[in-house]
Amino acid sequence: MAAIGGELRTVVRGRVLVPGDEGFEQASTPWNLAVRQRVSAVVEVADAADAAALVRFAAAAELPLSTRATGHSPSSAADGTVLVTTRALDGxxxxxxxxxxxxxxxxxxxxxxxxxxxxxxxxxxxxxxxxxxxxxxxxxxxxxxxxxxxxxxxxxxxxxxxxxxxxxxxxxxxxxxxxxxxxxxxxxxxxxxxxxxxxxxxATGLFGGRILWPAERTEAVVAAFRQATAEAEEGLSLWLTLIQFPPFPEVPEMLRGRAMVAVDVVALGAVTGPLRLFEEIPGAVLDTRRPLDAAQVGGVCMEPTDPSPARVRGELLAEFSGRVSDALLAAAAPQGGVGPLALVQVRHLGGALTRPCADAGCAGGIAEPYLLSLLGPAPTPDFEAAVAERSDAVVDALRPYLSGRKPFTYLDSGETPAAVFDPVTLARLLEIKDRYDPDGLFRSNFPVIPPLGEEDPSRVAAPVTV
Ligand SMILES: Cc1cc2nc3c(=O)[nH]c(=O)nc-3n(C[C@H](O)[C@H](O)[C@H](O)COP(=O)(O)OP(=O)(O)OC[C@H]3O[C@@H](n4cnc5c(N)ncnc54)[C@H](O)[C@@H]3O)c2cc1C
The missing domain is CATH 3.30.465.10 (Uridine Diphospho-n-acetylenolpyruvylglucosamine Reductase; domain 3)
Incomplete structure (x- = not known):
């Protein structure tokens, strides 16, 4: 590894770290601490020209490259690669x-x-x-x-x-x-x-925030969510979240281990009529709705901003009718007071996502009307196993109502773009990968790979063993 480090330092102006260097552990650790990536080196490219010099060197030396901006979506696909970080590219x-x-x-x-x-x-x-x-x-x-x-x-x-x-x-x-x-x-x-x-x-006229109730209101909130999403115009986005605050000391005592239900709202324009349905539900312990500017939108869901270990699973729902919400509540509700899933979220989709778009990229659109995501803290292997087990149970209970597809940004470890794209789109992506990167130099967190049994190992650069 020291040899690779030495060579890389002659090629790029940015910082190069290899295992054993001071700062390597920190630089190679992603934002999601549940995923440990065993990369062979970290290169913090100084600018675009530095990135180009690195790519030329890596291509000649047959060193596969993975890339990270913030590390929110790490995967083991980066193992054995030289990890390029773009943190210095901040213009x-x-x-x-x-x-x-x-x-x-x-x-x-x-x-x-x-x-x-x-x-x-x-x-x-x-x-x-x-x-x-x-x-x-x-x-x-x-x-x-x-x-x-x-x-x-x-x-x-x-x-x-x-x-x-x-x-x-x-x-x-x-x-x-x-x-x-x-x-x-x-x-x-x-x-x-x-x-x-x-x-x-x-974004003038932007409005939004979170309404939070104790879990006892869940049934009423879910019913209101179903009706409100049926009425909502395209400018109104509503997300429903069942929250199980973990029993960790860093969680405020009044919330520690408690179950809550939240509706998060962002509205563009005069489209807030359906919110009346939530205003009729008593007992809210928090209501942060207010006029917003774009800089405040990231705070609506109150998500953690510091690195933490977590597992996330996403699934597209073909419907969110009463039978689906009943099945979800039965499967996701904590048993024995505290459950491993900290967040069970249902996002209302639809609108422009369902319309054909002439100049869409390969992401295309989403026909399914709702997106389910399940997230649990994974500070230890036991927590991680419990999160995986409960996520599997929820998915099994909802299987008849899931399309089986998911957006790319909701892929989890072990999943591939085959869960995102139809076979025709996937085949076109593979052809483009083959044309632009025939030696498999770039390694995405979820690489576009041929279906099992159709791989050609000669087209994939060998990982460097650490
Ligand atoms: C708290 C949280 C909230 C989220 N909310 C949403 C949401 O509302 N909607 C949604 O769709 N997704 C959401 N996501 C998922 C998020 O969009 C993905 O995790 C996304 O990949 C993160 O990008 P990143 O650059 O921050 O992460 P990174 O881990 O740095 O990058 C992810 C991948 O992008 C590729 N990449 C990054 N930079 C480059 C580059 N310069 N060149 C080539 N490839 C590159 C690499 O393959 C890399 O592995 C959320 C994730 C978290 C953790």
Missing amino acids: IEIDAAARVARVQAGVAWQPVLERAAAYGLAGACGSSAVVGVTGYMLGGGVGWFARSRGYAAHAVRALEVVTADGDQRRVTADSEPDLFWALRGGGGDFALVTGMEFELFD
């Missing part, structure tokens, strides 16, 4: 007149939203503003504005990338239509992205 430019953001690959949503908010604009972020823009967009991105704008990746107009041949390219719908299509939803398997340009939209 943000807002062109308010053109309603466009130009960001470098290392930026998270929060600083972009803050800069956009100064002009009354917003970008199509997800629930957490500490998530990286690049990983989110490359995976499609299903966030607060998905009902009115579709997948967030639709907003991407251009990407600055380094391709596997070491070329720095600006990829647009006109310059490289296939690569542009693959990068908007297919993940990090096709090129190393150094920056991107995407559309912003008017």
Whole structure:
């Protein structure tokens, strides 16, 4: 490893760390602490030219590369790779007149939203503003504005990338239509992205927040959620979350081990009528709804912003009728007071996600009307096993109502893009991967791979053993 480190240091200007170096453990540890990645080196590229120099060297030396912005979605696919981190690529430019953001690959949503908010604009972020823009967009991105704008990746107009041949390219719908299509939803398997340009939209009149009740109100809140989502216009996004606060000392005593139910709201425009249904439910212990600007959207769900160990599972629901919510509550409710799933969330989708979009990337759309996600803390293998077991039980109980598909950004370990794309889309992605990265230099967290039994090992660069 020391030899690789020495060679890499002659190639790039950014910091290079290999196992045994001071700072390697910290630099190789992702945001989600439940996933341990055994990478052979970490290279913090200084800029796009540095990234290109690294790619040329890695291609010649047959060293596979994985890339990280914030580390929110690590997977074991990075094992044996040289991990490229983009944290130094932190430039943000807002062109308010053109309603466009130009960001470098290392930026998270929060600083972009803050800069956009100064002009009354917003970008199509997800629930957490500490998530990286690049990983989110490359995976499609299903966030607060998905009902009115579709997948967030639709907003991407251009990407600055380094391709596997070491070329720095600006990829647009006109310059490289296939690569542009693959990068908007297919993940990090096709090129190393150094920056991107995407559309912003008017966010004046933004409103939102969380209403939180004790779990005793769950039945009433779920019934109101079903009715409110049936009435909701596209500008209104409603997410239902069953919360089991973990019994950890860092959780405030009044919430520790307690079960609650929340409805999170973000509304663009005069579309808040259905919220009356929640206002009729007594006993709310918190109501943070208020006019918002874009910089405050990431706080609506009160998600943790510090690194933590967790397992997440996502599934698309074909319906959220009474029988489905009954099955969900029966399977997800904590047994014996405390359950392993800290969050069981149902997001209302629909709207623009269901409409064909002429210039959509490979993410396309989502026909299913609801997205279920299950999250549990995984500080130890025992916790992790309990989370996996309960998640499996919930999924089994809901199996008749799940489509079996999931958005790319909801893939968990052991899953592949075959759970995201139909066979035709997957075949086109594989063909583009083969054309742009025939030696398998780039290793995404969820690589586009042929279905089992159809792999050609000669096209996949061998991992470096640590
Ligand atoms: C708290 C939390 C909330 C979330 N909320 C949502 C949500 O509302 N909607 C949603 O759709 N998703 C959501 N996600 C999932 C999130 O979008 C994905 O985890 C996303 O991949 C994170 O991107 P990142 O850059 O932060 O993470 P990273 O782990 O840094 O990157 C993820 C992957 O993106 C690729 N990648 C990153 N940078 C580059 C690059 N420069 N070049 C090439 N490839 C690159 C790599 O394959 C990398 O493994 C959430 C995740 C968390 C942890």
